[in-house]
Amino acid sequence: MKNKTIIPIGPFHPLQEEPEFFELVVEGEKVLDINVHLGYNHRGIEKIAESKTFDQMVFLVERICGICSTSHPIANCNAVEEIAGVEIPERAKYIRSIVGELERLHSHLLWVGLAGHFIGYNTLWMWAWKYREPILELFEAVTGNRNHYAMMKPGGVLRDIKEEDIAPLLKGLDEAEKKIGMVTKAALDDPVLAARLKGVGVLSKEDAIAYGAVGPTARASGVDIDVRRDEPYAAYGLVDWQVITQEGGDVLAKAVVRLLECFESMKIIRQCLEKLRTVKGEIAVKIKEIPPGEGIGHHEAPRGETFHYVRSDGSNSPVRLKVRAPTYVNLPTCKVTVPGQSVADATLILASIDPCYCCTERIITINKKTGQRELKGEDLLRLCRKKTEKIRRKLEKPNG
Amino acid sequence: MPVEDVMKEFKEKFRGKILQWQEKSPKRYYITISEKDLLEIVEFIFAEQKARFIIESGIDTPHGIEMLYHFSFDKLNKIITLRAVVPKEKCEIESISILIPGAAWIEREISELLGVKFLNHPDPRRLLLADDWPSGDYPLRHRVKGNK
Numbered sequence: 195m196k197n198k199t200i201i202p203i204g205p206f207h208p209l210q211e212e213p214e215f216f217e218l219v220v221e222g223e224k225v226l227d228i229n230v231h232l233g234y235n236h237r238g239i240e241k242i243a244e245s246k247t248f249d250q251m252v253f254l255v256e257r258i259c260g261i262c263s264t265s266h267p268i269a270n271c272n273a274v275e276e277i278a279g280v281e282i283p284e285r286a287k288y289i290r291s292i293v294g295e296l297e298r299l300h301s302h303l304l305w306v307g308l309a310g311h312f313i314g315y316n317t318l319w320m321w322a323w324k325y326r327e328p329i330l331e332l333f334e335a336v337t338g339n340r341n342h343y344a345m346m347k348p349g350g351v352l353r354d355i356k357e358e359d360i361a362p363l364l365k366g367l368d369e370a371e372k373k374i375g376m377v378t379k380a381a382l383d384d385p386v387l388a389a390r391l392k393g394v395g396v397l398s399k400e401d402a403i404a405y406g407a408v409g410p411t412a413r414a415s416g417v418d419i420d421v422r423r424d425e426p427y428a429a430y431g432l433v434d435w436q437v438i439t440q441e442g443g444d445v446l447a448k449a450v451v452r453l454l455e456c457f458e459s460m461k462i463i464r465q466c467l468e469k470l471r472t473v474k475g476e477i478a479v480k481i482k483e484i485p486p487g488e489g490i491g492h493h494e495a496p497r498g499e500t501f502h503y504v505r506s507d508g509s510n511s512p513v514r515l516k517v518r519a520p521t522y523v524n525l526p527t528c529k530v531t532v533p534g535q536s537v538a539d540a541t542l543i544l545a546s547i548d549p550c551y552c553c554t555e556r557i558i559t560i561n562k563k564t565g566q567r568e569l570k571g572e573d574l575l576r577l578c579r580k581k582t583e584k585i586r587r588k589l590e591k592p593n594g
Numbered sequence: 595m596p597v598e599d600v601m602k603e604f605k606e607k608f609r610g611k612i613l614q615w616q617e618k619s620p621k622r623y624y625i626t627i628s629e630k631d632l633l634e635i636v637e638f639i640f641a642e643q644k645a646r647f648i649i650e651s652g653i654d655t656p657h658g659i660e661m662l663y664h665f666s667f668d669k670l671n672k673i674i675t676l677r678a679v680v681p682k683e684k685c686e687i688e689s690i691s692i693l694i695p696g697a698a699w700i701e702r703e704i705s706e707l708l709g710v711k712f713l714n715h716p717d718p719r720r721l722l723l724a725d726d727w728p729s730g731d732y733p734l735r736h737r738v739k740g741n742k
Contacts, residue, residue: 232699233722241733276619406647406696419646424668425621490622490664490673492648501648503662516651516662523649523696 196221201537205234214549218532218540225540228532230525243515248274248484251512252346255502258517260341261304264297265495266502266517267346272427272491273504274348278484283476286350288466290428293337293345294493295459295466300329301496302452302459303374305548306381309449312545313390318381325373332366335359350478360467367467371460378453391446395531395543398443405530406523409498410455411547413439414447421494433465445546452548484508495520497548521549600643600667608635614677622673629661629678629687636690639665639674647694648673650701652708654735658682659710663690680710689715707734 204215213234219227239258243251251274255266268290275282282290303326310318330340336355337343345351355363381387397407402415412419420437422430438454440447486508492501498520505514524547532540601623605612611634614626627635639645645665653660663676680687689712691698701712702721709732712718720727 236722404695419668425671503651514653518649526696526699
């Protein structure tokens with residue numbers, strides 16, 4: 195009889211930023227089966243949505259994810275606008291696409307970095323994240339935030355992009371393109387990387403369809419789907435760009451799809467910014483009431499199609515919100531991609547679908563009078579030490 | 595195949611089994627069917643017509659649990675939603691996971707959040723809720739006064 199062992203990864207594990215529990219059934223180094231246990235991050239958002247108004251719901255769904263935080267609002271607004279039967283102004287369409295594509299850029303770079311980190315190629319990790327930083331700064335310039343942009347609302351967008359901001363944004367984009375081009379070339383030309391990723395965790399086209407996989411996970415297996423092209427919303431039908439597909443289905447193909455998509459995103463953003471110079475007008479239409487009915491909205495998030503179904507009974511709040519995030523259909527594909535592979539590859543394959551990880555935090559206070567940063571690195575360190583000292587004192591004297 | 599032909603074939607093949615045919619827009623079709631015809635129709639849409647399975651979901655309504663099955667014809671820019679109402683007294687419906695492995699998780703989720711039993715489901719364990727969550731308490735069902 196053969197000896198089978200179970201290796202638990204999670205629910206809390208140094209490799210994962212978010213709690214999720216993978217059970218690997220292994221025989222020696224070979225993985226025979228995998229079980230996924232969910233629910234450690236279940237917050238009941240669909241239930242909470244029933245007690246929010248339609249305007250509040252957009253902010254609620256923005257909190258579903260910290261990385262693709264504008265994907266859910268776009269999908270949600272699409273659904274609500276379908277119920278209300280409104281078309282958003284053209285200027286708002288371009289702004290939506292700009293935010294959506296900036297998000298794809300930063301998210302794909304984040305993934306490239308994580309993938310590099312998982313295989314021990316930390317140079318790639320540091321490069322990718324270093325060049326992701328300017329993208330977040332572009333975000334701050336456009337939306338005022340590095341994450342959780344709060345840009346969407348049913349009927350349009352909340353903030354406009356000023357005429358004088360367009361030139362610096364284009365310049366920032368040009369610089370980012372050079373760097374991302376360099377990382378892409380370095381990654382795709384690297385024989386070590388190709389040897390490590392090629393043929394690992396192959397997802398066949400049939401399995402991708404059977405599991406309903408979406409986004410780069412499906413496109414790397416030759417399934418040519420992209421909501422942006424198939425059901426054009428926002429400005430995706432008004433600009434010129436390509437859907438990237440690969441046939442390999444392995445981790446390398448997924449990496450190639452993501453890296454090449456970055457350039458398509460930059461193409462879209464550039465065209466949209468240029469259009470903003472000529473397309474003037476309102477950035478939102480007013481929706482007075484949401485009639486009874488049901489609507490479907492979807493958006494091609496960095497990880498694939500985000501799907502929202504909203505039903506209204508004519509009151510202020512939705513009767514039902516159904517959210518289907520892309521990882522929900524991409525993750526079960528591990529049932530076919532992981533068995534037969536080695537333990538070291540298993541974590542990489544799981545990471546290759548880019549499961550949602552949340553991060554990005556920082557603090558800066560600015561003195562209004564002088565415009566100077568008040569807290570510097572040393573100050574933060576000092577504050578941290580002070581806090582640690584306080585905690586330590588409390589521990590020493592529990593009643594003090 | 596142009597979408598008109600797919601829809602025509604659908605209508606002809608399942609004549610008498612379509613309870614209601616709604617075309618809310620050229621992109622959105624809502625088709626109400628009886629729950630006993632579900633497997634046959636899903637097989638036609640998914641296996642024969644090669645639609646992509648997006649997701650299924652359920653809604654608690656006064657006349658029963660409404661089950662929605664969303665399929666996308668990506669090349670034709672259409673989303674077809676199959677609608678079947680399951681009575682709360684006998685809250686059961688055939689599982690489509692046998693045909694579509696990608697539906698296994700969502701059916702586990704619906705069964706614990708809305709209390710719909712999926713017949714012949716290959717793996718009917720809990721998905722999201724804690725192991726000690728009381729059985730018979732379904733969070734997505736609407737609570738009526740006096741009905742805890």
